[in-house]
Amino acid sequence: MTPTEGLKPESGLAAEIEVEAYRLLFPLQYYERHLAESVRPDSRALGRARDTTIALGPVTSADGSALVKIGDTTMLAAIKLEVMTPCIGSPDEGSVAVDFQMPPICSPVVRPGRLAELAPVIAKQLSDVIMSSGMLNLKELSLISGKAAWMAYLDIYCLNADGSLFDAALLSATAAFSHLQIPLVSLNDDGKVITVSEELKIKAVEPINKENRKLTIAIVPFSLTCIVHGKYILADPTSEEESVMDTHVTVVLDSKERLVSLYKAGGAILLHASVVKDCIALARLRVEELSEILRESLSAMEVD
Amino acid sequence: MRNDKSLLRTNEKDIKAERAPEISEMATGTSGTYSPSQCLERKQQEQKRKTFQEVDWARSDGRNFHQCRPAFLRTGAASVASGSAYAEFGSTKVIVSVFGPRESKKAMMYSDVGRLNCHVSYTTFSTPIRGQGSDNKEYSSLLHKALEGAIRLKTFPKTTVDIFALVLESGGGDLPVIISCASLAIADAGIMMYDLVSAVSLSCIGKKLVIDPTSEEEAWQDGSLMITYMPSRNEVTQFTLTGEWSTPKINEAMELCLDACSKLADILRLCLKENALELAP
Numbered sequence: 001m002t003p004t005e006g007l008k009p010e011s012g013l014a015a016e017i018e019v020e021a022y023r024l025l026f027p028l029q030y031y032e033r034h035l036a037e038s039v040r041p042d043s044r045a046l047g048r049a050r051d052t053t054i055a056l057g058p059v060t061s062a063d064g065s066a067l068v069k070i071g072d073t074t075m076l077a078a079i080k081l082e083v084m085t086p087c088i089g090s091p092d093e094g095s096v097a098v099d100f101q102m103p104p105i106c107s108p109v110v111r112p113g114r115l116a117e118l119a120p121v122i123a124k125q126l127s128d129v130i131m132s133s134g135m136l137n138l139k140e141l142s143l144i145s146g147k148a149a150w151m152a153y154l155d156i157y158c159l160n161a162d163g164s165l166f167d168a169a170l171l172s173a174t175a176a177f178s179h180l181q182i183p184l185v186s187l188n189d190d191g192k193v194i195t196v197s198e199e200l201k202i203k204a205v206e207p208i209n210k211e212n213r214k215l216t217i218a219i220v221p222f223s224l225t226c227i228v229h230g231k232y233i234l235a236d237p238t239s240e241e242e243s244v245m246d247t248h249v250t251v252v253l254d255s256k257e258r259l260v261s262l263y264k265a266g267g268a269i270l271l272h273a274s275v276v277k278d279c280i281a282l283a284r285l286r287v288e289e290l291s292e293i294l295r296e297s298l299s300a301m302e303v304d
Numbered sequence: 305m306r307n308d309k310s311l312l313r314t315n316e317k318d319i320k321a322e323r324a325p326e327i328s329e330m331a332t333g334t335s336g337t338y339s340p341s342q343c344l345e346r347k348q349q350e351q352k353r354k355t356f357q358e359v360d361w362a363r364s365d366g367r368n369f370h371q372c373r374p375a376f377l378r379t380g381a382a383s384v385a386s387g388s389a390y391a392e393f394g395s396t397k398v399i400v401s402v403f404g405p406r407e408s409k410k411a412m413m414y415s416d417v418g419r420l421n422c423h424v425s426y427t428t429f430s431t432p433i434r435g436q437g438s439d440n441k442e443y444s445s446l447l448h449k450a451l452e453g454a455i456r457l458k459t460f461p462k463t464t465v466d467i468f469a470l471v472l473e474s475g476g477g478d479l480p481v482i483i484s485c486a487s488l489a490i491a492d493a494g495i496m497m498y499d500l501v502s503a504v505s506l507s508c509i510g511k512k513l514v515i516d517p518t519s520e521e522e523a524w525q526d527g528s529l530m531i532t533y534m535p536s537r538n539e540v541t542q543f544t545l546t547g548e549w550s551t552p553k554i555n556e557a558m559e560l561c562l563d564a565c566s567k568l569a570d571i572l573r574l575c576l577k578e579n580a581l582e583l584a585p
Contacts, residue, residue: 078429082337104468105401
């Protein structure tokens with residue numbers, strides 16, 4: 001018996017319950033019926049991403065932070081700067097440590113004490129993309145050549161996991177770096193770097209990095225995750241869609257529309273080059289959207 | 305009643321500031337980084353100590369001593385959870401998600417009352433110095449004890465309700481905020497309770513009683529008191545006292561706290577009502 005036959009539309013509450021039960025019992029058929037009409041259950045077009053918002057500076061105890069929401073997926077990224085001795089091979093460079101965590105609040109499958117399976121995968125992907133995209137110039141993180149440099153600890157926490165985790169995480173990381181404000185520091189008598197606070201100004205201590213307070217971010221990487229099912233490509237899937245269709249493709253483009261990274265891992269469907277080209281075309285549209293949103297939120301911060 | 309725990313804690317914090325670079329080396333392993341704000345000059349610390357020992361000092365955020373911080377509360381922060389809440393008290397920001405009632409782990413024995421599983425964790429950037437949040441591992445069991453008395457466990461036998469809290473930014477008075485936010489999240493999830501639980505803490509600095517302390521005031525406190533209260537039933541679910549207190553002082557402190565708890569419970573109720581109005585068609 002095919003579940004798609006014999007369904008008569010009823011009105012009112014009974015119909016709602018039937019639709020919900022159908023959605024839970026036969027998810028693939030539920031989605032296929034929607035895809036045949038080129039629409040998704042949340043009435044999006046197949047190539048459209050969900051509403052994205054960026055809020056800069058929600059965490060005041062960190063040097064730079066950003067909260068990103070793509071639909072219901074919520075990511076909080078924050079950067080804390082600490083001082084380290086640079087390694088001998090590159091005395092003029094600072095360093096960045098990227099960590100992605102999924103605490104138990106974000107999803108019903110994550111249990112405290114046991115790490116989510118997805119977390120280290122996304123952490124490694126993020127770290128690769130951030131370092132290889134040329135977004136950061138590590139020389140800007142240097143304080144005193146050979147003696148002291150900044151180590152930027154970037155921690156990204158997933159607060160609500162509803163699909164497209166990598167996209168939201170990358171966007172929050174770039175937003176946090178754009179928001180980062182390097183604190184004024186100077187050397188104290190022991191040769192250690194300390195922050196210059198209001199009280200210490202009385203001692204006429206000279207800050208050693210007066211000019212360099214914000215990082216220059218030349219190239220910004222943006223990403224789009226798509227899932228593929230049959231001949232349909234769905235952009236920015238929710239977690240429900242991701243669980244039903246398992247072939248993901250993640251495309252990362254930079255603001256000059258060059259390809260930074262392409263990731264397609266396993267899945268039941270093998271992709272033709274034409275499908276990959278379509279995904280990249282969708283990603284290009286998304287890059288324009290996202291760079292506009294990021295620019296708006298940065299200029300809103302400047303007015304403040 | 306004399307409890308030296310609080311005196312020990314203040315001394316610990318002094319030692320921490322001095323030994324800080326070594327601790328962060330241990331924490332980060334081979335790389336040995338330190339935060340520039342750790343190396344506060346000795347003079348600054350002496351200055352701070354003097355301010356708190358004066359007779360008349362003003363609180364840094366302009367409140368008077370018996371005024372709590374303004375609260376921002378929102379339910380439904382996490383859509384994947386059965387119920388969730390976000391609370392912001394000054395600069396303390398906490399998000400709590402409730403999952404359940406769901407299946408207990410197979411290893412657990414049969415129980416004809418429901419079970420509660422609480423877990424509190426800190427983000428690495430929640431404290432001014434990275435990674436200090438992991439010092440508060442006892443908060444998970446304190447949260448459990450505070451909520452146990454308020455939830456009607458008999459209504460969900462054989463299953464477990466998971467309560468997870470994440471502290472996004474720690475600005476002082478963390479545990480009371482976590483408890484209040486958790487009771488809001490549990491109400492949002494539709495789990496039956498006897499009453500909403502609200503919690504307020506109070507610090508004793510010198511001779512002054514300071515309600516709802518910030519982390520700076522907490523660091524210099526001589527004693528602290530935290531009460532978790534169910535206002536409509538006039539019942540206290542948890543009472544924590546540290547430091548040296550005289551009986552009349554405890555009475556005064558308790559009255560202040562209970563009054564603040566009732567007001568906070570009203571605010572929690574208002575938040576739930578507003579949320580219900582938003583969702584209603």
